Every structure is written in structure tokens, then in C-alpha cells.
Amino acid sequence: MNRTYNRTYTFFLWIIGAALIFEAEGPIVDPWAQLAWYYHADISSWDFGKYLPVHIVVSLVEVLLIITALMWWKRERRLKEAYRFIPGTLIVPLLAFGGMLVFGVLYGISGGGNFTFALWEVRGFLMMIGVYLLTGIFIRQEKHLNHLVWVILIAGTGLAVENLLRSVIYAKAIEGDDLAFDHIDSIILAFAFVLAVNLFAFGGTRAQKRFAAIAMPVILIATEVMKRRAAFVALAIGIVVLTIFLLRLRPRVFWKVVPPLAILFGIYLVIFWRDSSAIGQPARAISSQFTPDPRDYFSNLYRLIEHQDIILNILTAPITGLGFGQQFRFYIPVADVGSNWPFWHYTTHNEVLWVWMKDGAIGFLTFLWLLGRGVYDGARAVETQREEWAFVARLRSRLGSRKASESLWKEAIPLATVMLRPSAAAKTYAAHKRSLPPDAYGLNVPGWERTDKVRSVTAQRSAAVALLVSAICLIPMQLTFSYVDLGLTSERDMLLFGLMLGIIGRGALLLGTQQDTPRAATSRETQQPAKSRSRQTTKRPRYQELTPAQLLSPEERHEAVRHVVRTTASFQARTTSRPLPSSPSRPLPEEAGQTPAPRRPISEGATAPVSVLDAMTAPLPDPLQTREQTSRSGASFEQPAADAVGASGSGGGDGELMPWQKAPHGL
Amino acid sequence: MKFMLAFLALCIVVGLWTPPKLKLASLIAGTAVLLVLFFLVVPRYL
Numbered sequence: 001m002n003r004t005y006n007r008t009y010t011f012f013l014w015i016i017g018a019a020l021i022f023e024a025e026g027p028i029v030d031p032w033a034q035l036a037w038y039y040h041a042d043i044s045s046w047d048f049g050k051y052l053p054v055h056i057v058v059s060l061v062e063v064l065l066i067i068t069a070l071m072w073w074k075r076e077r078r079l080k081e082a083y084r085f086i087p088g089t090l091i092v093p094l095l096a097f098g099g100m101l102v103f104g105v106l107y108g109i110s111g112g113g114n115f116t117f118a119l120w121e122v123r124g125f126l127m128m129i130g131v132y133l134l135t136g137i138f139i140r141q142e143k144h145l146n147h148l149v150w151v152i153l154i155a156g157t158g159l160a161v162e163n164l165l166r167s168v169i170y171a172k173a174i175e176g177d178d179l180a181f182d183h184i185d186s187i188i189l190a191f192a193f194v195l196a197v198n199l200f201a202f203g204g205t206r207a208q209k210r211f212a213a214i215a216m217p218v219i220l221i222a223t224e225v226m227k228r229r230a231a232f233v234a235l236a237i238g239i240v241v242l243t244i245f246l247l248r249l250r251p252r253v254f255w256k257v258v259p260p261l262a263i264l265f266g267i268y269l270v271i272f273w274r275d276s277s278a279i280g281q282p283a284r285a286i287s288s289q290f291t292p293d294p295r296d297y298f299s300n301l302y303r304l305i306e307h308q309d310i311i312l313n314i315l316t317a318p319i320t321g322l323g324f325g326q327q328f329r330f331y332i333p334v335a336d337v338g339s340n341w342p343f344w345h346y347t348t349h350n351e352v353l354w355v356w357m358k359d360g361a362i363g364f365l366t367f368l369w370l371l372g373r374g375v376y377d378g379a380r381a382v383e384t385q386r387e388e389w390a391f392v393a394r395l396r397s398r399l400g401s402r403k404a405s406e407s408l409w410k411e412a413i414p415l416a417t418v419m420l421r422p423s424a425a426a427k428t429y430a431a432h433k434r435s436l437p438p439d440a441y442g443l444n445v446p447g448w449e450r451t452d453k454v455r456s457v458t459a460q461r462s463a464a465v466a467l468l469v470s471a472i473c474l475i476p477m478q479l480t481f482s483y484v485d486l487g488l489t490s491e492r493d494m495l496l497f498g499l500m501l502g503i504i505g506r507g508a509l510l511l512g513t514q515q516d517t518p519r520a521a522t523s524r525e526t527q528q529p530a531k532s533r534s535r536q537t538t539k540r541p542r543y544q545e546l547t548p549a550q551l552l553s554p555e556e557r558h559e560a561v562r563h564v565v566r567t568t569a570s571f572q573a574r575t576t577s578r579p580l581p582s583s584p585s586r587p588l589p590e591e592a593g594q595t596p597a598p599r600r601p602i603s604e605g606a607t608a609p610v611s612v613l614d615a616m617t618a619p620l621p622d623p624l625q626t627r628e629q630t631s632r633s634g635a636s637f638e639q640p641a642a643d644a645v646g647a648s649g650s651g652g653g654d655g656e657l658m659p660w661q662k663a664p665h666g667l
Numbered sequence: 668m669k670f671m672l673a674f675l676a677l678c679i680v681v682g683l684w685t686p687p688k689l690k691l692a693s694l695i696a697g698t699a700v701l702l703v704l705f706f707l708v709v710p711r712y713l
Contacts, residue, residue: 241679244683245679361703365699365700368671368699368702369695369696369699372695373692375675375678375682376679376682378682379678380683383683476676
């Protein structure tokens with residue numbers, strides 16, 4: 001990465017951070033809120049806007065993002081590698097949805113709709129699409145994810161602090177004001193909180209965790225001060241979703257943490273079910289669904305009537321929708337809020353069904369498809385980051401059983417080879433030092449699980465998985481929030497949503513489970529003319545699995561396999577959530593009176609069968625080449641070993657493939 | 668709302684628990700189509 005790229009990338013992060021921390025609306029008494037308003041408001045609506053000769057209908061944040069895109073467009077010819085756009089896996093549903101938005105606008109205008117209102121209605125979605133595309137340019141490495149984590153944490157905490165200060169300094173002025181805080185603060189604070197929790201659940205740098213530990217109570221208190229039920233509902237949805245990921249990716253943490261916390265939360269609900277104080281707000285968000293107070297009752301009633309109106313409007317044009325820019329009809333009258341909200345006849349509080357009402361069934365279908373693909377692709381990407389404790393326990397149990405034989409040890413070698421997923425640290429070592437330290441192999445085991453009693457031997461502390469899981473959590477959070485509280489027309493949260501969709505779409509690439517082949521190819525061919533280079537890269541597969549064979553020299557591979565086998569052999573079985581059918585205390589073949597196989601010391605206090613060591617010194621098959629051969633014969637490189645491990649019934653496994661045995665996800 | 672959340676939950680479960688060799692992206696699209704058709708037939712569940 002060169003300096004030009006870094007400058008533009010930093011500029012992009014500043015834009016994102018400012019958009020999150022600056023509120024689009026706030027009370028007049030708060031000068032900070034008034035200052036922040038300029039960032040999101042149309043330039044024509046500024047004080048000097050009336051003196052402008054033309055009507056500038058873009059906001060400052062949009063102008064800055066457009067400038068960023070122009071900087072990329074201008075320089076990408078010169079800086080091909082740094083600026084090459086990565087489309088991501090969600091580009092097809094995103095463009096399909098974008099196409100339906102165009103259709104909705106044209107259909108609405110052709111029916112006599114207001115073009116200005118139509119543009120305002122789709123403005124949030126345009127921001128989402130634009131930021132998704134920019135993410136494919138600027139967020140392309142694991143370190144960028146860590147930078148983004150910092151941006152979101154700092155912006156979320158800054159926003160929370162600002163809201164807390166406002167609630168204290170201007171307490172009387174904002175009392176009873178429903179617009180004292182921007183609606184969108186709810187989703188931003190809830191997302192920042194979920195990200196902070198995920199840092200502890202899925203890992204992050206020490207500094208990130210320390211900051212998150214301070215930020216979490218601040219964000220939670222600020223959310224309580226805002227007194228928005230939608231914020232707590234979105235937060236609850238996010239927590240539920242992250243527990244699902246915890247169950248799959250970190251099962252031991254799940255069983256240690258989630259059941260006790262669930263019991264404690266149940267006790268909290270019982271105690272604060274009818275409490276209206278600040279600490280009782282989370283409970284109120286749930287209890288008001290069953291026994292609403294007067295304020296919540298009228299809020300619920302408005303939304304209930306509006307919901308029926310939406311359905312009736314949908315039924316008038318279920319396939320095409322009304323079209324953007326068209327007013328919808330109030331078949332059942334609701335309270336008049338049009339005096340302070342010009343979009344009263346255009347936008348409903350339930351903006352999920354509003355998509356169908358305005359864009360028709362196909363538009364809603366593409367929207368639902370986009371959300372579903374986002375969740376699915378993100379889940380597939382992070383699934384590769386499961387802790388391998390189950391595998392190690394299973395392998396050790398099998399190697400230590402009565403039936404263990406030399407052939408099983410040989411099985412362990414290809415398994416261990418595949419297990420060596422290169423980490424970011426390994427790539428750095430490979431690039432700069434030509435050799436790998438024994439602790440740099442990407443064993444992909446959480447930091448709290450791998451230690452040599454002196455220091456962590458995890459390849460790298462990173463919040464990449466935490467951010468990806470948070471991004472996935474944001475999708476159901478956004479859906480829930482938008483179902484009740486205008487979540488899809490605000491540029492502010494759609495910017496965040498587009499950013500997270502962009503990260504999900506490139507998730508496998510950012511986690512290192514896939515390689516961006518064209519970039520590697522062009523870096524080797526920098527001296528070739530641009531035309532021939534582009535022709536060559538287009539013929540190559542877009543993504544390719546990154547295997548140890550691509551990264552390590554044969555000597556390094558052999559050393560790596562020795563390291564893994566040694567680690568596996570000396571691994572001490574830990575308490576697991578699933579029972580191990582083959583007890584680690586079961587006697588080894590030598591102890592059971594069988595003839596011991598000849599062994600040779602491989603390190604201090606550890607030995608291995610001679611046949612295994614011989615197998616190590618033999619040339620290893622190239623995984624890529626082997627996969628091509630086996631795919632022609634209908635089998636895969638890892639499958640026999642996986643079947644053997646699974647069929648043994650050891651380790652409490654269900655016979656399914658382990659993450660490092662699986663092929664990367666196709667994009 | 669419940670059906671849409673259930674749809675997303677299904678996407679998470681499919682993404683996390685099915686073997687990655689199975690390409691199930693078309694299943695997601697198919698389920699979304701079925702869900703919209705269901706809403707068209709029974710709009711009160713929207």
C-alpha cells in the first residue's frame with residue numbers, strides 16, 4: 001500500500017466516523033447537535049443556501065464520499081493494485097435491489113409522483129449501495145477491519161457521551177421532547193455495544209478490549225437515557241444472534257457464560273417488569289409489549305393502525321407497488337404528525353413493509369434476498385473460524401486409542417497440513433523473513449487456548465471475526481429496528497448498514513480463507529502492458545484457496561507438520577461441552593501389553609513413531625494438485641481422513657467435516 | 668415480522684451448520700421467493 005492509498009483510506013475512515021458520531025437531528029438548545037446537523041443536511045438548507053444560484057441537494061457527507069470515489073477513479077489507473085475494486089459476494093443481490101429501486105422511482109414518477117420526494121425516499125438505499133461499493137475499494141485487509149473497529153468504538157462511545165452530556169446539561173429543555181435524540185442513535189449505539197461484546201467473545205487486541213470494557217457501560221447508560229424501546233429490542237435481537245454464533249464458534253464459552261447470564265436476566269425481568277426508572281428501561285421494552293403504559297399504548301396504537309394501512313396499500317398494487325414519490329392512502333385515519341414531518345404521506349414508520357408498498361413484491365423480494373444472502377454469506381465466512389479444540393481432542397483420542405496404528409499417524413499428517421491455515425502473521429513472516437517461527441502457523445485456535453505458559457502463541461490478535469459477527473448481527477437488528485422506527489430512509493444508519501454488508505460480502509477474503517488471485521497475479525506481472533495484463537487476469541479464477549503449499553517452502557512445510565503433530569501428541573485434553581467417548585486416560589497400546597512401535601524423540605520429552613517421522617520427511621502432496629486429481633476421480637483431498645475420524649465415533653463428533661478440511665466458499 | 672426473522676435465523680443456521688461444500692445460496696433465494704409468495708397469499712402475516 002502506498003501513501004496515496006493510505007491517505008484516501010484514512011479520509012474514508014474519517015468520513016465514516018464523523019457520520020456515526022454526528023447526529024442528523026437534535027434539539028435546538030444543543031449547539032453540538034446544531035453543528036452536527038450541517039454534516040447530514042442538504043447544503044441548500046444551510047444558512048447561506050438560499051443565496052446559492054443552484055439548489056444543491058446533496059449533504060456534506062455525500063459530497064465527501066463522492067470526492068473519495070473520484071479520488072479512486074482518478075488514481076486507480078496509476079495505482080492498479082491498491083485500488084482494484086473487489087465486488088464481493090453480495091454484489092448481485094445488491095445490484096438487483098438497486099435495479100428495483102430505479103424501477104420504483106420511474107414507476108412512481110410516471111404515475112404523477114413527486115420526483116424530489118422519490119429521491120428523498122431512496123436516498124438511504126443509495127447511500128447503502130454507494131458505501132458497499134467503496135468498502136470494496138478501501139476495506140481489503142484484516143488490519144483495515146481492526147481500524148474500522150476502532151472507528152466504530154470511538155464514534156459510538158463519543159455519541160453516547162454526547163447524549164449523556166445533553167441529557168444532563170439540557171435536562172429541562174429536552175424533557176418530553178421525542179426528538180431530543182436522533183432516532184438512528186438507537187441502532188448505532190446498539191451496534192457499538194454488540195461489537196464490544198463480540199470483542200470479548202471472539203477476540204480483539206488488548207487495547208480494543210480495554211476500550212470496549214469502558215465503552216459498554218457508557219453506551220448502555222446512554223441507551224437508557226434515550227428511552228427508546230426500539231433500541232433495546234434491536235439490542236436484544238443482536239445479543240440473541242451473537243449467542244448463536246457463540247454456540248457454533250466458541251461452544252465452551254457459550255456453555256460457561258450464556259446459561260448463567262440468561263438466569264440473571266430472567267431474575268432482572270421479574271424484578272423490574274413494571275419499573276419505569278432508567279435501569280428498568282430494558283425490561284420496559286419487553287413488558288410494554290404485553291402491558292403498555294399510556295405513552296407506549298398510543299405509540300403501539302399508531303403503529304398498529306399504520307400497519308393495517310400499509311397492508312391495504314400493498315393489496316392495491318401488490319406486484320408493482322405504489323412507486324416512490326407517490327403518497328400512500330390512510331384507509332384508517334391516524335394521528336396527524338404531518339406538521340413536523342413532511343414525509344408523513346410518503347414514508348411509514350414500518351419501513352420494511354414500506355419497501356413492498358412502494359417497490360412492489362419483486363422489490364421486496366430482492367430486499368429480502370439481500371438480507372438473507374448477507375446473513376448466509378457472513379455465517380459461512382465466520383464458520384471457518386471455529387475453535388479447533390474439538391478436532392484436537394478427537395485426533396488425540398483417536399491416536400491414543402487401542403486401535404491406533406501407524407496408518408492413523410499417517411492420517412494425521414495431511415490433516416495437520418490442511419490445519420495450517422496461514423495467518424496474517426505467517427504471511428508477514430513469509431514476506432519479510434523468508435522463514436516462519438514455529439508459533440506463527442495459523443492454527444486458528446483462540447488466544448486464550450494457546451499459550452506456552454509464558455506468552456500467547458496465537459498468530460495475531462485481531463478483531464476481524466468480532467466485527468464480522470457484529471456485521472451479521474446488524475442485519476436482523478436493522479430489520480427489527482426498521483420495522484418500527486424509520487430505519488431505512490436515514491442515510492446515517494444506511495451508511496453503517498452498507499459498510500457492514502460490504503464487509504460481509506468480502507468476509508472470506510478478509511479472514512484469509514480465500515485469496516484474491518488477480519491481485520497476486522498482477523503483482524507478479526507488473527512489467528506487462530495493461531491490456532495484456534487485463535486479458536490474463538480475466539481468464540484466471542477470481543478466488544483461489546490459500547494453502548500451505550502456496551505459502552511455505554517444502555522445508556517449512558515439513559517443519560510445520562512436525563510442529564502440529566508434536567502439539568497434537570502433547571495436547572492435554574480439557575473439559576469439553578461434549579463428552580469424549582475415548583478417555584484420554586485409556587492406556588496406549590504399549591501400556592496395554594501390545595508390542596510397541598519403534599519411536600524416535602522429536603523434542604524434549606516427546607516421541608513419535610519412526611514411520612510417522614519417515615512420512616514427514618517424504619515429500620508431501622501438493623494440496624492443490626491433489627485436489628485437482630481427486631476431484632476428477634470424484635473424491636477430495638481431505639475426505640478420506642475426515643471419514644476415518646468421523647467414522648470412528650471418537651471425540652463426540654458427528655462425522656462432519658472440520659473447518660480446515662473444507663473447501664473455501666465460492667464467491 | 669416473525670416470519671422474516673425466522674427466515675434470517677434459517678440463513679444463519681444454514682450458513683453455520685451445513686457443510687461448506689454444499690452451495691446453498693440458491694436455497695436462500697428460493698426461500699425468499701416462497702416467503703414473498705406466502706405473504707401474497709396470506710397478507711395478514713406481513
